[in-house]
Amino acid sequence: MLFSFNTFSESEHVMTDTDTGSASAQQSSAEADDQLFSKDTGKLGDRVFRGLSFGAAGLILVTLAAVAIFLFKEGLPTFTGDQDELDNAESFLSYVGPLIFGTVYISALALLIATPVAVAVALYISHYSPRKLSHTLGYFIDILAAIPSVVYGIWGIGVLAPILSGSLYPWLDDYASFLPFFGSDINVSTSGRTMLTVAIVLAVMILPIITAISREVFLQTPRLHEEASLALGATRWEMVRQAVIPYGRSGVISGAMLGLGRALGETMAVAIILSPADGYFWNIITNSNSNTIAANIALQFPESSGLEVNRLIATGLVLFMITFVVNAIARKIANTGFSGADG
C-alpha cells in the first residue's frame, strides 16, 4: 500500500488512501513541489518572536544604562548647583561621610551576627535534622524571608527594642562599657532604638539568604568525601568539619556577601527603628546613631525639594556603587571559588 503525497492545505483531510501507481505519484510530485517551498513554515512568527526575545534582552541593557545615566544626571547638580539652596550647606563628603559610615557599620554588624547562626542553621537542616523534615524546616526559614521589611521595622521598634533595652543594654552598659561599642559619654538607650537593635533585625532579615545558599552548598558535598571521613571513625561533627565545611567555604562566603549587599540596601527597618544623629558614632547601644544612606533618603525625601533632592539622589548613587561592588565580589567568589575539598 503506497501512501500518496498529500498537500498540506488547511481544509483537506490528511490521510487519504489513493490507489497505487506511478500516475498519482507523478502528480503528487508536483504538489510536493509546493511543499518544499511552502510559505506556512512560521517564518513570520519566528521573526516576531525572535525580535521580542532579543528586544527584551536588549531592554535589560538599556534599563541598566538608564539607571546609571539618570542617577548621574539628577545627582550631579549637587556639585554644580547653587549651594545656598541646601539645608545645611556643607561639602558633599561631610554630608555623606557619616552616612557611609553608618551604612557599612550597621551592615557589618548584622553580617557578624547573622553568618555564624546562618551557617549553624544550614548545617542543622542539611546534616543534623531528620531527612524527611529538612524540606519543611527549610520552608520555615523561607517564611522569614517573605515577611516585608516594614513589618520587621514595626516589630523591631515595638517588640524587640523594649526587650533589649530592658535587659541586654543595661547589662552591657554595666559590664562592658569599657569597650567603645558599649560605652561612651552618651547615656544608654532606654527606648532601644539603637544600632544594635537595628543590626539584630537586619541579621534576622538577611539570615534566610545566607542559610539558603549555605544549605545548598552543604547538601552538595560529595557523598564520597563524607563517607571517607566517617569510614575513618570520625564523629558527625568531625566529618562536618573535615568534609562539609571546607567544601562549602566559598559558597558560604558568597552567600554572606549577598546578605551583606541586602543589608546595605535595607531601608525601612532602619528608618523606623533607628534614632539618628549627625556624626560618627561607635557606641551601638545609645540613641545617637549614625544613619544609613537608604534610611536617610527615606526620611528626608518626602519633605525635600530643589537641590536637596539632588543631593539625596547623589547619596543613592553612592549606595548603588557600594552594593554593586559587594555583589560583584560575591559573584566572583561564587563562580571561581568552588574548590573547597575538591581539586
Next chain:
Amino acid sequence: MSRTTEYLPSLDTGSDDHRQDHDKITSGSLAGRGMLGVFGVAVVVGALTWLPFGSVNWARWIVVTLISYIVGTYAVARIVESPRQATDRLATAVVSSAFALVLLPLISVIWTVIDKGSNRFDWQFYSETMRGVVGEGGGAYHAIIGTLIITGLTALFAVPFGLFTAIYLVEYGGNSRFAKAVTGLVDVMTGIPSIVAGLFAYALFVLIDGPGHRSGLAGAIALTLLMTPVVVRASEEMLRLVPNELREASYALGVPKWKTIVKVVLPTAIAGILTGIVLAIARVIGETAPLLVTAGLAQGTNWNPLDGRMTTLPVYTYQAYKFPTLPPQASIDRAWAAALTLVIIVAVLFTAARLLSSILKPQGLK
C-alpha cells in the same frame, strides 16, 4: 601457633591510656534519655530567671535555657562519654539551638502581628480610607486599592519583560557575548537597593513631568526594576529544565521554532514559571522605600496611576506608625492591622504558589 604470633605486630605500642581509648568500642552513652535529662535541667535553670522578676520573661527564659543546654551537654558528655563524643554532642546542641533561636523571631513576629493587628481587624478598616480622619477610626481601603493597582501594573510590565528575557537566554542566546552580558546585568539588577530603584523611577519621571512628580505609574516602574530579575532567574531555571529531546521531537515534526517554544516548551515549564511569578509578586508587594519616593502618600483613594499620589499598604503601615496622629494608639493600631493584612496577603500568595506548582506540574517530568 607460636609461629604465627611471632609475626604479629606488637599491640603494646602506646601508653595504657591510649590503649584504653583505642580498644574501647563501648562506653557510657548520653543518648536518648540522657539528653532529655540535660534538656529538662536546662529548662529549669532557665526558669530560674523568673525569680528576680516574679513574672515570665519569655526571651530571657529561652535564651538561658539554650545556653545551659549547650554548656550542660558538653559538661555531662565529657564526664560520661569521651572528649571527642562531648565535642560532637556540643556541636549537635549548638546547631539545634541555633535553629531554635531562629524560630524565635519568626514566632514573635507572626504572633505580634496577629495579636496587635487584630485590634483593627474589622470591616471599617477595610472599607474606609483616611480622608478626613483624625484620630480614631479610618481604614486602609485606599491603600489596598493602591497596592492592587501598582502591583498589577508592575506584574503587567515585569512578567513579559522577564519571561522574554529568559526565553532569549535559554532558546536564542547560547554562549554569545551578548547573552553573557545580559546574564551579568540581570545579576546586577538583582542587587539594586530598593530605594535606588525608586530614585531611578523618580528621576525618569522628572524628565517627563518635572520635579516633585508623584504617581502610581512611577512606583510601578520602580517595582518592575525589582521584580524583573526575579522573574528572569526563575523562568530561566524552569526553561532549562525542559529536556532538549522535547524540542527536537517538535522540530522533527516540522514545527517552527517559535511554535515549539510557545506550544511545547512553555506549557511544559509553566508550573515552575507561574510559581516563580507568584513568589516575585509576593516579594514586591511588601516594598515600601521605592514607593515613598515615587507614589508617595495619599489620604484618599486614587484610581489614576498616571497622576497623583497613591498609597500602598506598606507605605500606609510606615506612615501610620512613624508619624501617628493623635491619639497615637489609634494610629499604631491601624499600622498593625495593615501589617497583618500584608502578612496575610503574602501567606496567601505563597500558598497559591505551592498549589500551582503541584497542580500544574505535568506528569512524566520529575
Next chain:
Amino acid sequence: MNRPTISSVSSARSSPQHQQSTQTQRLQNGEANMTDSRLDTSAASAQSAAVDLNAPVDLPNRIDVADLNIFYGDFQAVEDVSMTINPQSITALIGPSGCGKSTFLRSLNRMHEVINGAYVQGSVVINGHDLYGPGVDPVAVRRKIGMVFQRPNPFPTMSIADNVLAGQRLNSRRMNKPDAEDLVEKSLRGANLWNEVKDRLGKPGSSLSGGQQQRLCIARAIAVSPDVLLMDEPCSALDPISTLAIEELMLELKSSYNIVIVTHNMQQAARVSDRTGFFNIEGTGKPGKLIEMDATEKIFSNPGERETQDYVTGRFG
C-alpha cells in the same frame, strides 16, 4: 527497466522462511559454500531471481545523496558520503560510536541545523528536489521527513491522542473532530499501538511503558504522512520484548515509507534491513566516512572492505 517484485521480497522478509530464502539466494549467488553450518539445503526456493538490491529503484521517495560533507563550525563531522536509499525498504547505518552515522541521519531532515553553525556541502535529492537547494526551508523539509529518536519523547503535557495529533496541531492544522479521531486511530494502528491504548486515549503520553511510548512516537511521526521515516537508534533504550515489537512494526511500515535506521546493534541491522551502510572514523577529531554500502547479507557475510569485515565480526567497535 526491470522492476523488482517488491511485494514478494517484503513478504519473504517478514515470514519465518526469511532465513532459508536468503540462504538459498546466497547459494545461488555462489557466496556461500555447502559446508556452511547455517545452510539449510532443504529450503524451498522462495524466488529464483536474485534481487539486486543495490540498483536504484525508480519509485517516489528515493533519496540520492551526493558528495555530502557535514560541518559543525570548523569541525568536519562527515566526509564525502554518496549513497542511494531506495524507497519501500529499510536501510540500516551501522558503525562504531562517533563515526558520524547519527550526524548523517540528521542531515537527511536537516535536524543537524538545530545546532548553531552547522552546515553541509553536497546535495540530498528526493523526488527531484535538493533538500539543500537555494530557498529551501528546513522546517518544510522536516514535515516531509519524519524522525524517531533514541529515547521516547512524548510531550508530557499532552494526552496520547493529542500526542498523535501533535504534528498537525502544532502546525495549526484545523481538523474536525471525526477526522481527528480517524487520524488518531489510523496512526495508532499503523504503529501497532491501537489495541493497547484505545481505551485511554485521554491519559498522558508519559503513562505508557517505554516500548509503548516509542510506538506512540512512531504513531506521532507517521500521522503527518511523511515520505521518509528516519530512526535514530530507536530501540537502544528499550527492553528486548519492546525491541522485537518495534522491529516487527518496522517491517510492516517498510511498504509505506522509506525507512532509514541508525543502529548500534548489528544483529538488529541484520534482522530488519535490506541494505546496510557501514560508517567508520579514523580517529578522534577526524571526519566520519561511508566505508561500504551494500545488501545486508553481503555486508554481514562477505563484505568488500577489510574494515567492514573487522567491524561486523566484532574485531572492534
